[in-house]
Amino acid sequence: MAKSASSNARTLERYRQKRDFAATTEPIGQVSAAGAASGALGFVVQKHAARRLHYDFRLELEGTLKSWAVPKGPSLDPTEKRMAVHVEDHPLDYASFEGVIPPKEYGAGTVIVWDRGTWMPVGDPVAGYQSGKLKFELQGEKLHGHWTLVRMRGRGDERQDPWLLIKERDAFARSAAEYDVTEALPDSVLAQGNSKSAAGGNAKTAVPKQRRSRPGQGRQVLPAAARPAPLPLALAPQLATLTSTVPRNAKQWAYEIKFDGIRLLARIDGDDVRLFTRNGHDWTSRLKSLAAEIRALGLGSAWLDGEIVILSANGTTDFQALQNAFDSSKVEDILYFVFDFPFFQGHDLRLVPLAERRALLKAVIAVPAATRVRYSEAFEGTPDDLLAAACQMGLEGLIGKRVDAPYVSARAPSWIKLKCKQRQEFVICGFTAPKGSRQGLGALLLGLHDETGKLHYAGSVGSGLDSRMLTKLLAMLTELEVPVCPLGKLPPRVVARWVKPKLVAEISFAEWTKEGRIRHPVFHALRADKAAGNVTRERPVDVEQLRPRPARSVKVSNADRVIDPTTGLTKGDLVGFYEAIAPHLLPHLRGRPVSLVRGPTGIDGELFFQKHAETIKIPGINVLDASLWAGYPPLLEIASQTAIVAAAQLNVIEFHTWNATKRAIDKPDRVIFDLDPGDGVPWRHMLDAAMLTKTMLDELGLVSFLKTSGGKGLHVVVPIAPKLQWSTVKTFSQDVVLHIAQTIPQRFVSKSGSRNRVGKVYIDYLRNGQGATTVSAFSARARPGLGVSVPVSWQELEELTAGDHWTIRTALQRVDAAGYVDPWAEYADTRKVQQIGTAIRKLAG
Structure with a gap:
């Protein structure tokens, strides 16, 4: 059946x-x-x-x-x-x-x-x-x-x-x-x-196996930061961030042409050369002769990063001509401009500063015999002058890159886009009928995804479509036609034929309207190398807000050492963040025993969890009386902003605190419910889990507060007056968790262990035992991206996109924003009076 x-x-x-x-x-x-x-x-x-x-x-x-x-x-x-x-x-x-x-x-x-x-x-x-x-x-x-x-x-x-x-x-x-x-x-x-x-x-015999022998090949001196590593099978490219301003320190940046082409990464493993688009599509078979030229360079093993283009008669790059080259099989006219060198001869170069990577790249690529494989040159001059010249020449813009930055497989602020005009990708969601003598179709209806993945109408475009493209589009869109509109709310009087949102179009336009529509759009090309599901509105940012503030009160040793290879963030960035966030972090640390997570070599190295004063000496840190926790070495307290910065200087990444203060260490003053998603739990379920936990606590008559964990999950915090013993509070938290898991077993689980929580949210009540700690509000996390645990209001819950919604790059913007109000402003007053005795009796009854 x-x-x-x-x-x-x-x-x-x-x-x-x-x-x-x-x-x-x-x-x-x-x-x-x-x-x-x-x-x-x-x-x-x-x-x-x-x-x-x-x-x-x-x-x-x-x-x-x-x-x-x-x-x-x-x-x-x-x-x-x-x-x-x-x-x-x-x-x-x-x-x-x-x-x-x-x-x-x-x-x-x-x-x-x-x-x-x-x-x-x-x-x-x-x-x-x-x-x-x-x-x-x-x-x-x-x-x-x-x-x-x-x-x-x-x-x-x-x-x-x-x-x-x-x-x-x-x-x-x-x-x-x-x-x-x-x-x-x-x-x-x-x-x-x-x-x-x-x-x-x-x-493999489809591409000739040949190798050019060049003087000096194989004897290149590798940079000091190069690390021995196997050649990875896949590599996601670094992406640039659109900015509205140019960096102030011009000496830290280099500028290249923003090519109007298709991003291409080349994996070279001896004679085996594979060519991939930014989304991982294998285009080797489409570009066999280019693969042969790359093979002939004799690089041994490497990953190259660059862009394929077609040059127009005036020397600019032409994306439409590039598409036509594939359609007409004139791929021999395609050039490959290479601008980065993540791997070479058994070494990982991603932590090597850009200037050194490019110097090595130029030495092995910039040879006359490589007629189609070319080195992408950087240009001297101020960014304002360079951008003006690029726009006057009809180029798309510039790409700025920090010369001291590593290569990261993500969109990072160390690469920035400076555009001559507004231009980005849109998803084609429908089309209208042609009018008058026009053939094929009238206009394309465009959409963009919001933060939740929903498509919203962004306007229509009919300009820039020649007869050839109109015919091609009509054939492609007819195959994708569906009866239901894939967009959200539409403007009135739109009559259209709807399609599956699969095709991506690149559009230039004059400006955005307040309704989120584009003015005076012009169609440029279809983008087969861009995934429709990832197309969102590009919003330019101020480049100076993309990096944490540099530390001013302390000289940072090894400030340029990268501690997070996924983003290129350095120890100096982390120390600068902690100096700036210290006024907000300190109230959550002062008066409580603290445990420190140290990472001397960064988040990928060994991490040390330290809660006693035996082997660490940090200026400004307090060593608590040993009698507070009998039988254990003295505990630590961070009691000043100076101590926070000094700890970061000594490679502390995370700050964790007890659920009790040093004044009443035997009686906890809060209950923490740590919502931890298992494998396969969508973020929507995490938002639901937090609200369901709040609802349960509301039913028990308890006021709760919310914060992101800085990692994968969320923390629900219940402040209480320090009246009860640890065992009583822990048992209460366990009873709450068991009740939730038994009531909604399809969403929650009360047992730890990765096997138990697959597809479900585990609520960790063990945080409420004596000696257990939880990451402090406004602490960074030793995880890729360096997320930050941030207090939020319950009204903000639906706006959260992840447990690391804020990072050390963005958390400061939140607290520095005009009109910022502490979402935990009522926390201290609640702690003074809230008790859980009645809630315990309700659970028991």
């Missing part, structure tokens, strides 16, 4: 819980009733360079993709039985997904469609799947013939039960010693020109 749409929605629930669709471009999945489980069905094999490279084998069945993770990939050798771990069902439209899943998201890494086609079940596929033995025939671009999936254990209730993927003996079977299909055919089948099957031989 075919499954219903509602049944498939439940089947995909686990898939959706694991992913934040505001962050990843993976499809959320359209829910529909399953078709008949017979005849030809679709299959896909996706090559997934996550923490470990593996292949995701997916078969269409009962309206979803039944999925297995195959660590070594499929083998054509019947004697090689490949492990296949059964994972959650995926939606059918996942079969066409290629791209980069962002860092910190589930399955982070690069995904390509390695093979696809149809499969023919042998016998009843539903019965075979349920019994654990599924036989079928594949008709793919690389995989063919008969195969079997067999479960290794005889029951089907395991969450990730192991299966085996086995090739049957037939005409398509080949010995592993003779032929490895994953090595021979590594590319995406979605790339143009890559249609060779497994029976067709080794696809």
Whole structure:
């Protein structure tokens, strides 16, 4: 019997819980009733360079993709039985997904469609799947013939039960010693020109293997900060931040042309050269001759970062001409301007300052023989003069880069965009009919995603569309047509045909209206290299607000040492943050025993948790009386702003405090409920969890306060008068958590351990035991991004986007903003009078 749409929605629930669709471009999945489980069905094999490279084998069945993770990939050798771990069902439209899943998201890494086609079940596929033995025939671009999936254990209730993927003996079977299909055919089948099957031989021979020998090659002196490291399979590029101002210290910045092209990263591993777009799409097959020129440089192993362009007659870059080059197969005219060098000859260069990386890059790239691979030069002059000259020449603008900054795989303030005019990407959501003599279509209706991932109307564009593009767009949009508008509220009198929001258009315009619409827009091109799900409004920022304030009261040793490689933030940045935030942080530290998390080499190195005064001497720190906690060494207290800055200077990253003060250390003065999401918990569920916890506390007659954790979760804090013993308060917190978990078991769990909390929120009540600590409000966290724990009002809950909503870059802007009101202003008065005795009796009754 075919499954219903509602049944498939439940089947995909686990898939959706694991992913934040505001962050990843993976499809959320359209829910529909399953078709008949017979005849030809679709299959896909996706090559997934996550923490470990593996292949995701997916078969269409009962309206979803039944999925297995195959660590070594499929083998054509019947004697090689490949492990296949059964994972959650995926939606059918996942079969066409290629791209980069962002860092910190589930399955982070690069995904390509390695093979696809149809499969023919042998016998009843539903019965075979349920019994654990599924036989079928594949008709793919690389995989063919008969195969079997067999479960290794005889029951089907395991969450990730192991299966085996086995090739049957037939005409398509080949010995592993003779032929490895994953090595021979590594590319995406979605790339143009890559249609060779497994029976067709080794696809690597499509690009000539040649190497140019150059004097001095291989004898380059590597910078001091280069670190030995294997060449990663995938690399997300650094992205620039749009700014409204230029940096004040011109000597710290270098400026390059903002190319009007497509971002391209080249992975070189000996003779194997692969070319990837910024979203991880493999374009090697589309740019074979360019790959050959890069191979001929003889770099050994490396990652290059740059942009492919077409130069116009006046020397500017022309994006439309670049698109036409692909359409007309004139790819030999495409140039590759390289501007960064993250890896080279077995070394990771990402922590090397930009100036040194580019000097090394220029030495190995800037050679006359590399006619299409060119070094992107920087220009001398003030940024104002350079930008004026760029605009006068008809260029898009400039990219400014800090010469002392590392390379980070994220949008970072060490790279900035200075544009000549307003121009960005929009999602095409619909189109209108043509008027008069115009052919094809009238105008494109445009949308942008907000912070929650919803699409909102941003205006329409009809200018800039020539007859060729109108014809092309009409054909593409007709295939995507849907009956329902994908946008939110529309202006009145809009009559249009709606489409799936898949296509991205680059538009220039004069300005934004107060309603969030664009004035005088002009269409420039479609952007196949940009994911529609990531298109939001670009908002320029003041470049001087992008970095924490430098410390003024203390000389910072090793201030330029990077402590967070994901953002390039330095020890000097952290110390400067703590000096500026100290007036807000100190009230949460003063009078309480404190524990310190120290990271001498940064967040990736070893972290030390220190709560006693045995091995640390920080100017201004107080050593408390040893009698406060009998049997233990003396505790510590941070009692001044000077001590905060001095601690940061000595590599302290996090400040944690007790739930009691030194004056009444045996009686806690607050109860903390730490909401910690398990794997696969969407952020929406975290917001719901916080509000449900508040509602429970409201029912008990308790006033609670909220803060972000600076990490993954949220903290709900109940201030109380210090009247009760630790054991009583801890038992009360445990009873509250147990009640919530028993009342809403589908959302909450009261047991610790990662296995227990998958898809659920764990409320940690153990924070309320004697000697336990919790990160202080306004403390940074030793995690990628250096998030900050920030107090918020309950009215602000819905505006939060993550537990690290604020970082050391942005937390100061919050407290410095005009009209800022402390959301915890009533906290101290509440603590004086609030007691939990009545609440304890309510829970017991």
